[in-house]
Amino acid sequence: MKFLEDIRVGDKTELGRHTFTAEEIKSFAERFDPQPFHVDAAAAARSHFGGLVASGWHTGSICIRLLVQHRLREEDAMRARGEAVGRTGPSPGFRELKWVKPVHAGDTISFASEVIEKRAALSRPDKGLVLARNTGANQAGELVFSFISILFVDRRVTGG
Amino acid sequence: MKFLEDIRVGDKTELGRHTFTAEEIKSFAERFDPQPFHVDAAAAARSHFGGLVASGWHTGSICIRLLVQHRLREEDAMRARGEAVGRTGPSPGFRELKWVKPVHAGDTISFASEVIEKRAALSRPDKGLVLARNTGANQAGELVFSFISILFVDRRVTGG
Numbered sequence: 650m651k652f653l654e655d656i657r658v659g660d661k662t663e664l665g666r667h668t669f670t671a672e673e674i675k676s677f678a679e680r681f682d683p684q685p686f687h688v689d690a691a692a693a694a695r696s697h698f699g700g701l702v703a704s705g706w707h708t709g710s711i712c713i714r715l716l717v718q719h720r721l722r723e724e725d726a727m728r729a730r731g732e733a734v735g736r737t738g739p740s741p742g743f744r745e746l747k748w749v750k751p752v753h754a755g756d757t758i759s760f761a762s763e764v765i766e767k768r769a770a771l772s773r774p775d776k777g778l779v780l781a782r783n784t785g786a787n788q789a790g791e792l793v794f795s796f797i798s799i800l801f802v803d804r805r806v807t808g809g
Numbered sequence: 810m811k812f813l814e815d816i817r818v819g820d821k822t823e824l825g826r827h828t829f830t831a832e833e834i835k836s837f838a839e840r841f842d843p844q845p846f847h848v849d850a851a852a853a854a855r856s857h858f859g860g861l862v863a864s865g866w867h868t869g870s871i872c873i874r875l876l877v878q879h880r881l882r883e884e885d886a887m888r889a890r891g892e893a894v895g896r897t898g899p900s901p902g903f904r905e906l907k908w909v910k911p912v913h914a915g916d917t918i919s920f921a922s923e924v925i926e927k928r929a930a931l932s933r934p935d936k937g938l939v940l941a942r943n944t945g946a947n948q949a950g951e952l953v954f955s956f957i958s959i960l961f962v963d964r965r966v967t968g969g
Contacts, residue, residue, distance in 0.1 A: 681870040684877055684897070697899070705900065706873050710841040710866050717844055737844070739857070740865065742907035742956075748900060796902075 650720060650737035651727075652805040653777030656767055664715040664760040664783075669703045671754035677707040690754075703752040708794050712783055715760050716798075735803030746796035750787070758785040758793060765797070769804070776801045810880060810897040811887075812965040813937030816927055824875040824920040824943075829863045831914040837867040850914075863912040868954050872943055875920050876958075895963030906956035910947070918945040918953060925957070929964070936961045 671690065678687030682704035685692035693701040724734045752758060766780040779802050785794035831850065838847030842864035845852035853861040884894045912918060926940040939962050945954035 681874045682877055683874070683881070697896070704873075705902075706866070706870050710870065713864075713866050714841045714843070717842055721843070736857070739911070740908060742865075742905070744905065745902070746904075746906065747902035751899070 650724065650735045650802050652733075652735045653767060653769075653779070653802050654805045656764055656779055656802065658764050658767060661761060661763040662719060664712070664719050664762055666757050666759040667711045667715070668757045669707070669711075669752050669754060671701050674701055674703045674707065674754055677710070678704045682706055698751050698753075701754040703754075703756075705746075705748040705794075708748070708752050708758070708785060709746070709796070711758070712760050712785060712794065712796075716762060716783065719762075735805075738801055740798065740800050743799055744797040748794060750791055750793040752785075752787070752793055756793075757788045759787075760785045762798075770801060773801070775804055777804050778802075810884065810895045810962050812893075812895045813927060813929075813939070813962050814965045816924055816939055816962065818924050818927060821921060821923040822879060824872070824879050824922055826917050826919040827871050827875070828917045829867070829871075829912050829914060831861050834861055834863045834867065834914055837870070838864045842866055858911050858913075861914040863914075863916075865906075865908040865954075868908070868912050868918070868945060869906070869956070871918070872920050872945060872954065872956075876922060876943065879922075895965070898961055900958065900960050903959055904957040908954060910951055910953040912945075912947070912953055916953075917948045919947075920945045922958075930961060933961070935964055937964050938962075 675688050686696040686698050686702055687704045690701050720737065727734050762781045762783045764779060765782050768778055770776040770778050779800050781798050783796055783798055784792060787793050835848050846856040846858050846862055847864050850861050887894050922941045922943045924939060924941050928938055930936040930938050939960050941958050943956055943958055944952060947953050
């Protein structure tokens with residue numbers, strides 16, 4: 650992870666995109682969210698969604714995967730340049746998770762992350778807190794998913 | 810789902826318990842949250858966690874599974890008694906998700922859900938909104954996980 654001092658409010662990262670297939674939607678939901686409109690195409694067609702939709706926790710888990718993969722790639726690149734890499738986390742939680750629109754089978758969601766706040770951690774002089782708004786938009790450009798993550802990150806200069 | 814009129818603030822439901830094995834922690838995290846302290850026992854031992862811990866999204870997904878399974882069982886029992894069953898959802902999102910303490914490999918987490926607020930939906934005369942605090946506690950009785958879910962539910966009497 651970058652150090653607190655190297656993270657700027659307004660930094661925006663495109664995390665990549667993911668297509669939610671019917672197979673994958675059903676597979677995730679059978680394990681974690683077995684509601685009819687996530688696991689049964691016929692029942693989903695009769696529901697208020699009109700067809701199979703992804704579990705909101707599936708959408709969230711894919712966003713986390715893309716966030717983590719981006720960070721690991723960034724850390725590899727920093728190490729390749731001989732730079733120090735700060736430790737990440739833990740995360741105390743997150744805020745205001747919104748499933749704005751359904752993610753239908755076949756939808757391709759583009760995820761992004763924007764830093765909206767950073768500050769020193771009151772309890773830990775060696776740490777800072779970074780807040781980011783993480784979003785997903787579908788192939789029509791409509792926002793479908795949003796949450797604010799909170800993460801502890803290392804400070805380069807402690808107690809400064 | 811029960812109808813809005815049949816749900817009371819203060820209703821508390823024990824959802825069941827789940828043991829997070831090292832195998833399952835790694836399997837979830839390899840797919841969705843491949844941070845070293847979730848997928849690699851040796852790296853986890855060197856981290857601030859001191860050992861393998863579950864992805865927070867894994868903990869959340871298990872909680873959702875237990876919530877949904879409880880609701881489906883409840884609906885089956887209502888149908889067996891000849892009662893009408895209200896439609897569930899959608900959920901617009903949730904609030905204040907907190908990973909209070911780590912979930913270590915081998916921990917058994919007991920999940921529960923308590924209704925903290927209910928009200929008519931301003932936009933939909935046939936619907937109400939129910940807010941519940943969902944929690945997980947480990948085998949030592951320590952709170953490890955908490956979030957507030959928001960769910961649309963059917964009203965038995967509309968426009969009343």
